[in-house]
Amino acid sequence: MKKVWDYLIKTPMLLVFIAISVIFAFPALGASAELDRYAIITAIGVDKGETEGNFDVSLLMFVPIAEQTFTENYKVVSAEGRTLTEAINLVGLHVGRKVGLSHVKTIVLNEEIIHEDVINILDFLGKRRTVASSSKIITTNATAKEFLTSVEKLDTDSAIKVSELVNYNHDYIYAYDSTIELFFKRMFGPTQTALVPYLKLEEPENEGVAAVAATDSQTGGQGDSQGQGQQAPKEILNDGDAYLFKDNKAIVLLDSKQVEDINMVCGVYKEGSIEIENFTDGEYNDAKLSFEIFDNTVRNRIVYQNGRPIFCIDLTLVLNLAEAVNKDNTVKENVEFKNLSDTMIQAIEKRVREKFANAIGIMRENNADIGNFYTLMYNSDRVKFMKFLENLENADNYLNEMVFKMSLKVTSK
Numbered sequence: 001m002k003k004v005w006d007y008l009i010k011t012p013m014l015l016v017f018i019a020i021s022v023i024f025a026f027p028a029l030g031a032s033a034e035l036d037r038y039a040i041i042t043a044i045g046v047d048k049g050e051t052e053g054n055f056d057v058s059l060l061m062f063v064p065i066a067e068q069t070f071t072e073n074y075k076v077v078s079a080e081g082r083t084l085t086e087a088i089n090l091v092g093l094h095v096g097r098k099v100g101l102s103h104v105k106t107i108v109l110n111e112e113i114i115h116e117d118v119i120n121i122l123d124f125l126g127k128r129r130t131v132a133s134s135s136k137i138i139t140t141n142a143t144a145k146e147f148l149t150s151v152e153k154l155d156t157d158s159a160i161k162v163s164e165l166v167n168y169n170h171d172y173i174y175a176y177d178s179t180i181e182l183f184f185k186r187m188f189g190p191t192q193t194a195l196v197p198y199l200k201l202e203e204p205e206n207e208g209v210a211a212v213a214a215t216d217s218q219t220g221g222q223g224d225s226q227g228q229g230q231q232a233p234k235e236i237l238n239d240g241d242a243y244l245f246k247d248n249k250a251i252v253l254l255d256s257k258q259v260e261d262i263n264m265v266c267g268v269y270k271e272g273s274i275e276i277e278n279f280t281d282g283e284y285n286d287a288k289l290s291f292e293i294f295d296n297t298v299r300n301r302i303v304y305q306n307g308r309p310i311f312c313i314d315l316t317l318v319l320n321l322a323e324a325v326n327k328d329n330t331v332k333e334n335v336e337f338k339n340l341s342d343t344m345i346q347a348i349e350k351r352v353r354e355k356f357a358n359a360i361g362i363m364r365e366n367n368a369d370i371g372n373f374y375t376l377m378y379n380s381d382r383v384k385f386m387k388f389l390e391n392l393e394n395a396d397n398y399l400n401e402m403v404f405k406m407s408l409k410v411t412s413k
Contacts, residue, residue, distance in 0.1 A: 039061050040061060040100075040103055041059045041061055041062075042104060043107070044104055044108070045057070045110070045144025046084070046108070046109055046121055047110045047145060048113055049087075053082065054081060054087075055081060055082075056079075056080045056087065056143075057078065057087035058144055059099065060148045061076070062103075074152045075152065076151075076152050077094050078091070078145050079093075084125075101130060105132075107125065107136065108138055108140060109140075109144065110139075110143050111140060114245075115250050117248045117249055118249060119187060134180075136178065138198070139197070139199070139243050139250070140198070141198075142200075142201035147201055150201060150235075150236055172270070173264065173273075174259065175240040176197055176240070176242045176259050176268075178196045186245075190374045191370075192246060193370055194245045195370065196242060196243050198241040200237045200241075201235070201237075202237055203234060203235070240259055240260070241254065241256055241259065251366060251368070254362070258359075260355070261355040261356070261362070262359045264355045265313065265356055265371055267297075267298030267315075269296070274293065274317075274319065276288070276289040276290075276347045276348065279343075284326060289344070290321075290322050291319040292322040294318045294319065295317075297314075298313065298316075299313075300312065300376055304388070307387065307388055307391060308401065310403040310404075312407065314407050315352070317352070319410060320413040321344070321412075348410050356404075367396065367399065
């Protein structure tokens with residue numbers, strides 16, 4: 001025993017370790033698990049409350065249950081309060097746990113609430129409730145509570161997660177992506193514009209990803225696979241539509257074709273396709289051609305002529321003919337190995353220039369600089385750009401006073 005004490009005295013760090021273990025380790029063994037004290041929230045939805053000025057907050061909660069299945073269990077809990085803080089705290093009372101939002105991946109805003117100032121809502125969630133800046137923002141035609149109820153069924157019964165439906169938006173030319181971080185950068189930047197994805201909740205007969213009811217195995221054998229005695233769940237559709245926000249509120253809903261045109265100009269896409277209608281040459285008769293995009297390069301140049309900026313966009317597209325359907329609905333074989341003819345390239349250039357003109361028209365009509373041209377021109381030549389703005393009667397109307405030009409190069413893979 002004496003040797004042990006001598007050893008301990010010679011190694012004081014060991015005594016410190018033993019003291020820390022006694023003070024902290026044993027109390028920790030008797031403490032309750034984090035899951036018993038905190039609710040795991042994966043999505044949050046905000047609606048207007050039934051009482052004027054109130055908020056109705058709905059939280060999609062992951063419920064950990066020990067079972068030998070590959071499904072996850074979720075539950076939607078809602079509460080109304082005079083403030084967001086009160087509503088979230090009431091949700092905590094309903095579930096008997098503290099509400100932490102650090103695991104939130106999706107923020108759902110009802111279509112009714114987005115036409116007012118939404119910055120306060122997102123600022124509260126991001127700064128005071130520590131929602132991750134990478135959390136996706138989406139808008140919907142249904143109430144956020146109804147939307148999350150469908151999300152609950154989709155996340156529980158399917159391998160497809162709603163967060164994944166939005167997460168891959170930035171890859172495709174016909175869709176858009178928005179996070180809290182990106183939204184704040186655009187809203188507090190000089191353009192004060194942003195796009196936010198719009199997901200619809202529709203009846204089951206429409207095409208889309210269905211949030212089906214629980215099966216017999218999940219309900220203990222009660223009812224059939226369609227959820228006997230229950231209302232058929234609605235389907236969540238991501239068509240690529242997006243709401244255009246300006247000055248902190250939504251001003252117009254853009255369909256997927258308009259979003260595609262804007263993405264074409266801005267170059268914010270990795271994959272997608274370009275369709276040509278009514279194409280005729282020596283081989284095709286009134287055909288519909290679909291070209292797959294393999295790569296794209298967008299370079300911008302700004303020159304000034306008589307004090308007016310000329311914004312030049314140099315676009316290079318690498319395409320492959322993926323599908324060709326003639327007027328008689330016959331499909332050409334091995335089109336993926338076919339080089340693009342001069343006639344095809346001319347048709348593609350015409351189509352891309354139409355999309356370019358449509359995108360600029362949308363921005364000018366709504367006086368919304370979605371392409372962030374302000375920042376690009378400011379960084380290119382600050383003195384000339386500021387002088388250009390000073391000579392305008394209305395500096396906010398600079399998009400209509402600019403000249404846009406595009407040079408296009410199309411190659412085949």
